[in-house]
Amino acid sequence: MMELPKILMIMGGLLLIVGFVMQFIGKIPGDFVFKKGNTTFYFPIVTSIIISILLTVLFSIFGRFK
Template sequence: MDGLGKILILIGIVLVIVGILWTVIGRLPGDFVFKKGNTTVYFPVMTSIVISIILSLVFFILGKFK
């Protein structure tokens, strides 16, 4: 259970960091917003790429410690 607890804490920390980045980064220039009438469709393409790169780096660094 010790290992499971550490993994859950790590996942929680990663989620908090992603949440903070999501609010700070917000809508980058590569994000697409389509508005028509009462409907708005939002495609966060650039934000997803940035978050993917950050998570890849985090997991790469964590993989070096195993």
């Protein structure tokens, strides 16, 4: 079993990479933004799917170490 500090460092590194990439990509194509007057509604459907796929892969990789 991996130690907790290693897991936290890996997750922190992944979050850093994702944050860096998102800084340059900005809005991901496919996400819906509705603006009407003074109100903005943002529905990140594509971003949610991408995050779901990445988490599924990560949990399956970490699940093999049990």
